[in-house]
Amino acid sequence: METVQFLAQIQAYTGIGIGLIIGLGALGACVGIGIMCASFLEGAARQPEMIPQLQVKVFLLLGLIDASFIIGVGLAMMFAFANPLLSVVPVS
Numbered sequence: 246m247e248t249v250q251f252l253a254q255i256q257a258y259t260g261i262g263i264g265l266i267i268g269l270g271a272l273g274a275c276v277g278i279g280i281m282c283a284s285f286l287e288g289a290a291r292q293p294e295m296i297p298q299l300q301v302k303v304f305l306l307l308g309l310i311d312a313s314f315i316i317g318v319g320l321a322m323m324f325a326f327a328n329p330l331l332s333v334v335p336v337s
Contacts, residue, residue: 251334259328263321270317277310 246254285303289296324330 248334248336252331255328255330255334259324259330263325266317266321270314274310274314278307281306281310 281303285299288299
C-alpha cells in the first residue's frame with residue numbers, strides 16, 4: 246500500500262474510534278447519572294432526614310462521572326487533532 250492509503254486508513258479507523266469513545270462515554274455517563282439520581286430520590290423518599298448527607302454524595306459522584314466522560318472527550322480530541330498514530334506510517 247502507498248503512504249497515502251495508510252494515512253487514509255489510519256484516519257478512517259481513528260474517526261470510528263473517536264465516535265465510539267464519545268458515544269459510549271456519553272451513554273455510560275447518562276445511564277450512570279440516571280441510575281444514581283433515581284436511587285437518590287428513592288433514598289430521599291424513604292428517609293427525608295438523610296437528604297443533606299445523600300445530596301453531598303450525589304453531587305460528588307455527579308462530578309466524578311462527568312469528569313470521566315470529559316477525560317474521554319479530551320482523549321478523543323487528542324486523536325482527532327494530534328494523532329500519534331500518523332507518525333508510524335512507513336515512508337516509501
